[in-house]
Amino acid sequence: GENVEQHPSTLSVQEGDSAVIKCTYSDSASNYFPWYKQELGKGPQLIIDIRSNVGEKKDQRIAVTLNKTAKHFSLHITETQPEDSAVYFCAASYMNRDDKIIFGKGTRLHILP
Amino acid sequence: GAGVSQSPRYKVAKRGQDVALRCDPISGHVSLFWYQQALGQGPEFLTYFQNEAQLDKSGLPSDRFFAERPEGSVSTLKIQRTQQEDSAVYLCASSRPGVQPQHFGDGTRLSIL
Numbered sequence: 676g677e678n679v680e681q682h683p684s685t686l687s688v689q690e691g692d693s694a695v696i697k698c699t700y701s702d703s704a705s706n707y708f709p710w711y712k713q714e715l716g717k718g719p720q721l722i723i724d725i726r727s728n729v730g731e732k733k734d735q736r737i738a739v740t741l742n743k744t745a746k747h748f749s750l751h752i753t754e755t756q757p758e759d760s761a762v763y764f765c766a767a768s769y770m771n772r773d774d775k776i777i778f779g780k781g782t783r784l785h786i787l788p
Numbered sequence: 789g790a791g792v793s794q795s796p797r798y799k800v801a802k803r804g805q806d807v808a809l810r811c812d813p814i815s816g817h818v819s820l821f822w823y824q825q826a827l828g829q830g831p832e833f834l835t836y837f838q839n840e841a842q843l844d845k846s847g848l849p850s851d852r853f854f855a856e857r858p859e860g861s862v863s864t865l866k867i868q869r870t871q872q873e874d875s876a877v878y879l880c881a882s883s884r885p886g887v888q889p890q891h892f893g894d895g896t897r898l899s900i901l
Binding site for chain 1: 828836879893
């Protein structure tokens with residue numbers, strides 16, 4: 676079955692700097708890659724997703740890239756702000772069908788003042 | 789409209805007791821998923837419903853775990869004879885059929901003493 680690896684497990688960046696989180700997946704049939712942000716005591720909230728027919732997607736300060744050949748995908752957050760502090764999960768699943776989401780283990784992002 | 793609603797938010801039970809966790813999906817979402825999130829880990833799939841039909845229960849860890857959705861709306865996850873290793877956050881997610889993304893509730897934090 677699918678396996679998603681995520682690193683780093685913890686990341687500290689100065690406010691205003693950029694943060695990058697990297698993930699790999701094992702199942703070449705996966706074609707939908709969401710990123711979720713989880714704050715303390717809350718459920719995962721979708722912040723951006725990318726489908727395998729697209730190599731890059733951007734939404735304001737957040738961008739994701741996907742390399743299907745290498746089975747790598749990454750999250751980039753620019754101009755980080757204190758409210759970006761949270762745990763971020765990458766995940767893999769399938770478009771156009773109901774199926775489980777396979778999550779990475781998460782990255783705890785600390786934004787330093 | 790309203791998001792996925794889960795209750796109770798916190799549940800403490802003694803080892804050996806039975807517990808029931810409730811999920812109210814987003815209105816119109818016929819697909820419903822349950823996930824288990826251990827401390828410091830990513831969510832892991834438990835089971836999936838489309839309407840009232842339980843189509844995948846491959847993630848349920850033992851026969852002590854049982855889920856139902858009798859009218860195709862509200863779902864209940866029941867754990868019988870709870871054990872300490874059942875302590876986790878139980879997350880519910882819903883979506884339109886065959887359409888990503890899944891939308892998560894804030895979960896029920898279950899502690900078994």
